[in-house]
Amino acid sequence: MDSPSGCAASAFFHYDNGSRSQKVAVRLLKNFKGYLQSDGHPIYDAFEDGEDVCLCGCLAHIRRHIELCKEENLEYAMQGLKFIQDMYNVEYMADKQELPYEGRAELRQRLSKPMLDSFELWLKNTYPKVLKRSLMGKAIAYAYSLLPRMKPYLHDGRIFIDNNRCENALRPLVISRKNMLFCGNHEAAENTAIICSLLGSCKERGVNPREWLNDVISKLPYYLAPKSDRDLKELLPDVWRK
Structure with missing residues (x-):
C-alpha cells in the first residue's frame, strides 16, 4: 500500500x-x-518485541469495536467515538494542506498526541464503570491493548492512522470468495492469491490491468525461453509501469 506522502507500493495476497x-x-x-500495521489479531504478537519490526495499530478497528456498543451504551460509545473523530480530523487537515510526511508528523505531535493521551485516560477511567463482559467492556479492553501500537504514527508521517487501504484492497477478494463459496482446492486458492496480488498491484500503481496482461502474456514466451537471461521481475506492474 502507499503512505500518506503518496509513495506507492504493491499488493500481496498469501494463501497457506x-x-x-x-x-x-x-x-x-x-x-x-x-x-508492520495490522488489526489486533494475536498472530502479530510474535513481532511485539522484535528489534527490526515496529507494530502499528489501526484506529479504524478500534472505532469499529466502539461503534458496536451504541445500542448497549450510547453515552459512552459517543464519548469514545468523539476522541477518534477528532484524531481523524487532524488527518483531514493534513490532507487538505497537502503536508509532506514531516509536516504531518509535526501536526500529529501538536494536535493528535494530546487527543490520544486524553483517549487513553478516558479508557482507563471508563473501564471500571462497565461490565467486563459487556460489549463496551470488551471494546475498551481491545482499544487499550492496542494504544501502544497507535503511538508510532504520531512520530512518522509515513504511517497511516489506520490500515483501511489494505482492508479496501482485500474487500473485492472477500466478496468474490463469498460469491464463489470455494476455490476448488488448495492449489487453485494459491493461484487465486497470486492473480489477486498482481491485479491488486496494478490498481495501486495506476496500471491498466488489461493493457498489462496483454503486454505481459505476449512477452512471457521470450522471458521463459530456455536460453533467456531476462528477469521476470521486469514484468511486475511497478517495474512495467516505468
Whole structure:
C-alpha cells in the first residue's frame, strides 16, 4: 500500500492451506523489517518485541469495536467515538494542506498526541464503570491493548492512522470468495492469491490491468525461453509501469 506522502507500493495476497496461524505469519514475514500495521489479531504478537519490526495499530478497528456498543451504551460509545473523530480530523487537515510526511508528523505531535493521551485516560477511567463482559467492556479492553501500537504514527508521517487501504484492497477478494463459496482446492486458492496480488498491484500503481496482461502474456514466451537471461521481475506492474 502507499503512505500518506503518496509513495506507492504493491499488493500481496498469501494463501497457506486456509491457515491464519501465528507460525504462518512468522514464516511469511521472517525477513521483514520496518513498520508492520495490522488489526489486533494475536498472530502479530510474535513481532511485539522484535528489534527490526515496529507494530502499528489501526484506529479504524478500534472505532469499529466502539461503534458496536451504541445500542448497549450510547453515552459512552459517543464519548469514545468523539476522541477518534477528532484524531481523524487532524488527518483531514493534513490532507487538505497537502503536508509532506514531516509536516504531518509535526501536526500529529501538536494536535493528535494530546487527543490520544486524553483517549487513553478516558479508557482507563471508563473501564471500571462497565461490565467486563459487556460489549463496551470488551471494546475498551481491545482499544487499550492496542494504544501502544497507535503511538508510532504520531512520530512518522509515513504511517497511516489506520490500515483501511489494505482492508479496501482485500474487500473485492472477500466478496468474490463469498460469491464463489470455494476455490476448488488448495492449489487453485494459491493461484487465486497470486492473480489477486498482481491485479491488486496494478490498481495501486495506476496500471491498466488489461493493457498489462496483454503486454505481459505476449512477452512471457521470450522471458521463459530456455536460453533467456531476462528477469521476470521486469514484468511486475511497478517495474512495467516505468
